[in-house]
Amino acid sequence: MGDRMLQEKQQLQGEILAAKRQLSELRQELCVASTQRDLQKNIRHLSHLPIFDRSLFVERLIQDMSRAQRDKRMVAVLRFSLEPYRQIQDEYGHSMAALLLRTVAERLKLQARAGDTVGHLGENELRLIMPDLDNAQAAADFSARMTDSFAHTPLKFGDREVFVQAYIGIALYPLDGVNADILLQHAEIALCHAKEEGLCSMQYYSVRMSDAAGLTFEDVMQRALECGEFVVHYAPVRDLADGRICAVEALIYWQSPEQGMLSPSQFMPQLEKLGLIVPVGAWLLDTVCRQIALWQNNGLDSLTVSIHLSALQIRQSDFASLFQTVLQRYGLARNAAVLELHVSESLLMQDLDTTAGVLQALKEMGVQIGIVDFGTGHSCLNYLKYLSVDTLKIDPVFIRNLPHSREDAAIIKAIVTLGQGLGLKVVGTGVEVAAQLAWLRDAGCHEAQGDFVGPPILPDAIAEILKCV
Incomplete structure (x- = not known):
C-alpha cells in the first residue's frame, strides 16, 4: 500500500509540474501577444515620423550644404549606432528591433530643431543633419543631450524597460568635406572611433582618423x-x-x-x-x-x-x-x-x-x-x-x-x-x-x-x- 501511495504522489507531482509548465507557456504566449499588440500600436503611433531613406537623406544634405555655402554657414552630419539593438532583435525579433529604432528616432526628433533631418542608414544606425550652424558646438551640445537622455530615461517594450547606449560620430561641412558622400564617410569614420572610446561616446571627425591621410591638418x-x-x-x-x-x-x-x-x-x-x-x-x-x-x-x-x-x-x-x-x-x-x-x-x-x-x-x-x-x-x-x-x-x-x-x-x-x-x-x-x-x-x-x-x-x-x- 505504501508503494502505491508513493506512486500516486509522484504521479500527482508530475501532473502539477506539467500544469505549471503549461501555465508558464500560456503566460509567455500572452506576454508575447501583449507585446506584439503594444508593438503594433506603437508602430502605428510612430508612423507619422519622417525618417528619410538614403537617397532622400543625401538629397536633403546636398540642399543644406548648398545653402550653407551661400550663407557661409556650417552643416553637421551625426551618425548614431545603438546598443543593445542586436540583443533586442535576437530576443524579440526584427519587429521589436524596428520599434527600438523608431522610438530612438522619435527622441531625436523631439530634441532636434525644426529644420533638422533624421535618416535611417543601416539596421542599427540613424543619422541626423543639423544645417545652418554658426559653429560646431551646437552638434556637441545636441549629442550630450541625447546621450544623457538615453542614460537616464529607459525605452519601454511591452512590460520591459531597456536603457539604450549610443555611439555618435560627427562630420562638419565644409571643414570635413564638401561632397555629401565624403561627409557621410567621414561621419562613419568618426563613429568607428567613438565605438573604440566606449559606450555613450561622441567623436568629431579629424584628418588624423583617415587612414588615407594619416596626417595632421x-x-x-x-x-x-x-x-x-x-x-x-x-x-x-x-x-x-x-x-x-x-x-x-x-x-x-x-x-x-x-x-x-x-x-x-x-x-x-x-x-x-x-x-x-x-x-x-x-x-x-x-x-x-x-x-x-x-x-x-x-x-x-x-x-x-x-x-x-x-x-x-x-x-x-x-x-x-x-x-x-x-x-x-x-x-x-x-x-x-x-x-x-x-x-x-x-x-x-x-x-x-x-x-x-x-x-x-x-x-x-x-x-x-x-x-x-x-x-x-x-x-x-x-x-x-x-x-x-x-x-x-x-x-x-x-x-x-x-x-x-x-x-x-x-x-x-x-x-x-x-x-x-x-x-x-x-x-x-x-x-x-x-x-x-x-x-x-x-x-x-x-x-x-x-x-x-x-x-x-x-x-x-x-x-x-x-x-x-
Missing part, C-alpha cells in the same frame, strides 16, 4: 604648399558706369586629393584659427604679384587686383617689409597702384592703432586700401577720417534681399552717400541677379562683384575675357 597644408595643390582664381569686378571688367579679386582654392576642389570659405577659417594663414598668405601674395607681372607683359596693365589680408598677416612686425620685397621681386614697386589690399572692418576695430600703422606704411608704397564687409562692424565711423582708404565693399548680407528689402536698400544708400562724400569707391559684393546689379547702378555704386558678374576663374580665362572687350 598642419601636415596636410604643408603638403599642399609643397605639392602645388593651391591655385588662385580671380573673381571679376564690373564697372557699373561702362560695364567693363575693371578689376579682379584673387581667391585661393585648394585642390585636395581627398576632397576635390575646395573654395576659400571651406578651409580658410581653419587656416586662420591654426595660424597657418601666414605661410599660405605669403604664397598667395607672391603668386598674385607674379601673375600681375605676366599680365602686364602681355599688355593688360590697367587691371586692378585685390587681395584679402588676414589679422595674423597684418600683425607680423615685418609684414610691410616683406610686402615691399615681393613688389620689387616682380618689378611692381613703381606701379603698386594695380594692387588693392583688403582688410575687414572687424579687423580694424580689434587693434586700430597697429592696423592703421601697417596700412599707412603699405599706402606709402603706392597700393590701394579697401575695407570689406563694410556695414557689419559694431563701431563708429570715426576711423575713416584717419585711414587712407580707397574703397568700401558692401557686405553681401545687405545685397541678398535687394531690391525688395527697404531696410537693406536704406543701409546701402547711406553707405553710398558716405563713400561719395569721402571720395571713396563703393563696391557691391554678392550680386546674384540682374535686378540687384541694376539697383546698385541706380543707387550710385561704382562697381559690382558676384556670381552674376562672373564666378572666380583661372588667370588665362581672365586674360581671354579682357582681350574680347
Whole structure:
C-alpha cells in the first residue's frame, strides 16, 4: 500500500509540474501577444515620423550644404549606432528591433530643431543633419543631450524597460568635406572611433582618423604648399558706369586629393584659427604679384587686383617689409597702384592703432586700401577720417534681399552717400541677379562683384575675357 501511495504522489507531482509548465507557456504566449499588440500600436503611433531613406537623406544634405555655402554657414552630419539593438532583435525579433529604432528616432526628433533631418542608414544606425550652424558646438551640445537622455530615461517594450547606449560620430561641412558622400564617410569614420572610446561616446571627425591621410591638418597644408595643390582664381569686378571688367579679386582654392576642389570659405577659417594663414598668405601674395607681372607683359596693365589680408598677416612686425620685397621681386614697386589690399572692418576695430600703422606704411608704397564687409562692424565711423582708404565693399548680407528689402536698400544708400562724400569707391559684393546689379547702378555704386558678374576663374580665362572687350 505504501508503494502505491508513493506512486500516486509522484504521479500527482508530475501532473502539477506539467500544469505549471503549461501555465508558464500560456503566460509567455500572452506576454508575447501583449507585446506584439503594444508593438503594433506603437508602430502605428510612430508612423507619422519622417525618417528619410538614403537617397532622400543625401538629397536633403546636398540642399543644406548648398545653402550653407551661400550663407557661409556650417552643416553637421551625426551618425548614431545603438546598443543593445542586436540583443533586442535576437530576443524579440526584427519587429521589436524596428520599434527600438523608431522610438530612438522619435527622441531625436523631439530634441532636434525644426529644420533638422533624421535618416535611417543601416539596421542599427540613424543619422541626423543639423544645417545652418554658426559653429560646431551646437552638434556637441545636441549629442550630450541625447546621450544623457538615453542614460537616464529607459525605452519601454511591452512590460520591459531597456536603457539604450549610443555611439555618435560627427562630420562638419565644409571643414570635413564638401561632397555629401565624403561627409557621410567621414561621419562613419568618426563613429568607428567613438565605438573604440566606449559606450555613450561622441567623436568629431579629424584628418588624423583617415587612414588615407594619416596626417595632421598642419601636415596636410604643408603638403599642399609643397605639392602645388593651391591655385588662385580671380573673381571679376564690373564697372557699373561702362560695364567693363575693371578689376579682379584673387581667391585661393585648394585642390585636395581627398576632397576635390575646395573654395576659400571651406578651409580658410581653419587656416586662420591654426595660424597657418601666414605661410599660405605669403604664397598667395607672391603668386598674385607674379601673375600681375605676366599680365602686364602681355599688355593688360590697367587691371586692378585685390587681395584679402588676414589679422595674423597684418600683425607680423615685418609684414610691410616683406610686402615691399615681393613688389620689387616682380618689378611692381613703381606701379603698386594695380594692387588693392583688403582688410575687414572687424579687423580694424580689434587693434586700430597697429592696423592703421601697417596700412599707412603699405599706402606709402603706392597700393590701394579697401575695407570689406563694410556695414557689419559694431563701431563708429570715426576711423575713416584717419585711414587712407580707397574703397568700401558692401557686405553681401545687405545685397541678398535687394531690391525688395527697404531696410537693406536704406543701409546701402547711406553707405553710398558716405563713400561719395569721402571720395571713396563703393563696391557691391554678392550680386546674384540682374535686378540687384541694376539697383546698385541706380543707387550710385561704382562697381559690382558676384556670381552674376562672373564666378572666380583661372588667370588665362581672365586674360581671354579682357582681350574680347
